[in-house]
Amino acid sequence: MQKIVLTGARGALGTSLRGPLSKMCAQLVSTDIRPAPEGLFDNETYVQADLAKFDKIAPLLEGADMVVHFGAIVDEKPFEDLLGPNFIGAYNVWEAAHRHGVRRVVYASSIHAVGLAATNAGIDTTEPHHPDTFYGLAKCFAEDMARMYWEKRGIEAVCLRIMSCTPEPQNIRALGTWLSHRDLIQLVTRAIDTPTVGYTVVYGVSNNTRCPVDNTKAAFLGYRPVDNAEEWAATLLAKAGTPDPHDVALTRLGGPFAAVPLGESGMAAIAALTAKTTTPTG
Structure with missing residues (x-):
């Protein structure tokens, strides 16, 4: 593969992807709204750019085979705050991909696109959109756009509904979503x-014993996760105390994002849940 473009390259997940992606292509172009990181890979170039500005993003996709689109505000915010990076930014990526003949977009979607679905419903990849926040709504928008650009313009897309991606599971919800x-x-x-x-x-999602979703219909991708949050189950459950069966943060797939008022930080709510789980009581 000649060229891959990675957006959101300075985020936690983008940072972890730069090395592996650099090994899959002759040229990796990394971009983010933040300044360049220290130490680029030999075949990597970095461009600081705002996803919401088409004239800054579109030129980066010229000659690209694929775009790995991880750029966005990764939290619930007022709609106006998300409009540029999360909605318009996604449109800019797909439209630029179309204009430059890019073959495929790999998109960092989110479980929050179906965040109000019940945790114990056993949903699969055909579940209708059920967003829990404006953030989740942006993911629904991009997924629908990805499907439209495939059906109308022939650009392939893989939408990754990422759940709880951290070095280790942080709370009892993550026993299923890690x-x-x-x-x-x-x-x-x-x-x-x-x-x-x-x-x-x-x-x-990893190969968790308590995984609440079904990837069977995407098995052709060959994704076979190897890690399992159950290794941390005894410790996390012991520290969590007795869960409230009516707590929306536990009974909906979006977790704390499903419980917060629209426009208010879901990440802050996750931090509070994590603190409750990891801090012994009594």
């Missing part, structure tokens, strides 16, 4: 090297 960085890298690799994908949705 995605390790190692499995994230495998997932993105399979989204890139699978010969044909059309329009595909797949959940970004």
Whole structure:
């Protein structure tokens, strides 16, 4: 592969992907709204750019085979704050991909696109959109756009509904939703090297014993996660105390994002849940 473009390259997940992606192509172009990181890979170039500005993003995709689109505000915010980076930014990526003949977009979607679905419903990748926040709504918008650009313009897309991607599971919710960085890298690799994908949705989740979603219909990607949050189950459950069966943060797939008022930080709510889980009581 000649060229891959990575957006959101300065984010936590983008940072972990730069090295593996640099090994999959002759030229990696990394971009983010933040300044360049220290130490680029030999075949990597970095461009600081705002996703909401088409004239800054579009030239980066010239000659690209694929775009790995991880750039966005990764939290719930007022709609006006998300409009540029999360909505318009996604449009800019797909439209630029179309104009430059890019073959495929690998998109960092989110579980929050279906965040108000019940945790115990056992949903699969055909679940209708059920966003829990404006942030989740942006993911629905981009997924629908990805499908439209595939059906109308022939650009393939793999939408990764990422769940809880951290070095280790942080709370009892993550016993089902955790995605390790190692499995994230495998997932993105399979989204890139699978010969044909059309329009595909797949959940970004590790091989957790308590996984609440079903990836069977995306099995053709060859994604076979190896890590399992159950290794941390005894410790996390012991510290969590007795859960409230009516707590929306536990009974909906979006977790704390499903419980917060629209426009208010879901990440802050996750931090509070994590603190409650990891701090002994009594």
